[in-house]
Amino acid sequence: MRKKIEITDFEKAIGENLSELVKEKIDECEFVYDEISKEERDSLTLLIIDFLLEDIFVKKAGPHRINDWVKGWGENCTEFSDSGDFNSLVPKYFGKHPYVRWEGQWIKPSNKDFEYNMVRILQYWLFEKFFSSCENIYEFGCGTGHNLFRAHEVNSSATITGLDWASSSQETLQEINRVYGFDFSGHNFDFYNVDNDFVLGENSGVYTFAALEQIGSRYNDFVEYLVKNNPGVCIHVEPMAECLDKEELCDYLSIKYFEKRKYLNGFANHLASLADDGKIEILYEKRSFIGSVFINGYSIIAWRTKNA
Numbered sequence: 001m002r003k004k005i006e007i008t009d010f011e012k013a014i015g016e017n018l019s020e021l022v023k024e025k026i027d028e029c030e031f032v033y034d035e036i037s038k039e040e041r042d043s044l045t046l047l048i049i050d051f052l053l054e055d056i057f058v059k060k061a062g063p064h065r066i067n068d069w070v071k072g073w074g075e076n077c078t079e080f081s082d083s084g085d086f087n088s089l090v091p092k093y094f095g096k097h098p099y100v101r102w103e104g105q106w107i108k109p110s111n112k113d114f115e116y117n118m119v120r121i122l123q124y125w126l127f128e129k130f131f132s133s134c135e136n137i138y139e140f141g142c143g144t145g146h147n148l149f150r151a152h153e154v155n156s157s158a159t160i161t162g163l164d165w166a167s168s169s170q171e172t173l174q175e176i177n178r179v180y181g182f183d184f185s186g187h188n189f190d191f192y193n194v195d196n197d198f199v200l201g202e203n204s205g206v207y208t209f210a211a212l213e214q215i216g217s218r219y220n221d222f223v224e225y226l227v228k229n230n231p232g233v234c235i236h237v238e239p240m241a242e243c244l245d246k247e248e249l250c251d252y253l254s255i256k257y258f259e260k261r262k263y264l265n266g267f268a269n270h271l272a273s274l275a276d277d278g279k280i281e282i283l284y285e286k287r288s289f290i291g292s293v294f295i296n297g298y299s300i301i302a303w304r305t306k307n308a
């Protein structure tokens with residue numbers, strides 16, 4: 001059956017009334033989809049089980065992947081330099097599969113921009129909620145910098161910085177500044193070798209979006225760095241098994257996929273233990289309403305240090 005996700009559906013999924021900005025952004029998109037048949041659900045389940053049983057061709061996250069990221073973002077950068085078109089900044093993994101997840105279940109969107117538009121809505125909502133009054137906004141693991149446009153749109157007076165270990169990311173930010181006349185700063189930053197000399201500015205908002213997913217269990221140094229820098233607020237939108245329900249099939253397959261790809265592991269529990277020790281305060285923790293064909297990978301945690 002064909003359905004449309006309306007503003008009220010988003011409000012129900014998020015559990016809050018939405019701002020005028022977010023409602024406008026929803027209105028600009030076509031969130032139309034078909035519910036899937038039992039046969040489609042079976043074949044998606046089998047697709048993921050086959051992937052989970054595969055060993056040779058699975059790309060596992062880790063330090064060995066740096067050249068893949070440099071090369072991938074380098075291709076986006078070249079395309080963007082030639083065209084000046086924002087769409088060349090959007091990672092090519094969006095819209096690759098004809099199915100996505102809404103409220104934890106697979107659906108078949110009517111257009112290939114569906115997942116990216118969902119991501120946009122999620123970011124407008126989060127950035128408005130947490131970053132409206134920040135003076136500095138940082139995205140760690142920013143890739144091509146396409147998310148930074150939303151941060152800038154929501155808070156145009158904040159200084160915006162995008163960090164990534166791939167040098168092609170910093171090159172892309174320079175190109176963005178050239179084409180759009182922005183003043184985004186780019187900085188090389190490796191989660192595995194945290195640069196403690198890079199100091200966050202006053203009243204900072206920090207976020208990661210599907211970036212810590214790449215570092216498995218090696219987030220301790222980065223979290224320590226953040227706590228030391230005492231930002232106003234940190235948001236992470238990442239695959240977090242702790243936020244999912246392993247008794248439910250789609251979530252269970254997600255969790256197994258995280259394990260297979262060596263994605264982020266134990267991060268939410270780590271932050272919870274820092275909160276128990278009184279070092280930080282968790283402001284928000286929830287799975288989100290969207291996902292890609294393979295995973296519910298956009299769970300959200302927002303936190304700040306006790307003295308922020």
Ligand SMILES: C[S@@+](CC[C@H](N)C(=O)[O-])C[C@H]1O[C@@H](n2cnc3c(N)ncnc32)[C@H](O)[C@@H]1O
Pocket residue numbers: 069070091140141142143144147163164165166189190191192208209210211212214215
């Ligand atoms: C899935 S992409 C997401 C990029 C961006 N946040 C977005 O939403 O488009 C993962 C990002 O993490 C970055 N990354 C992976 N390992 C990293 C590391 N050790 N230090 C810094 N960045 C890293 C990659 O270069 C890439 O930009």
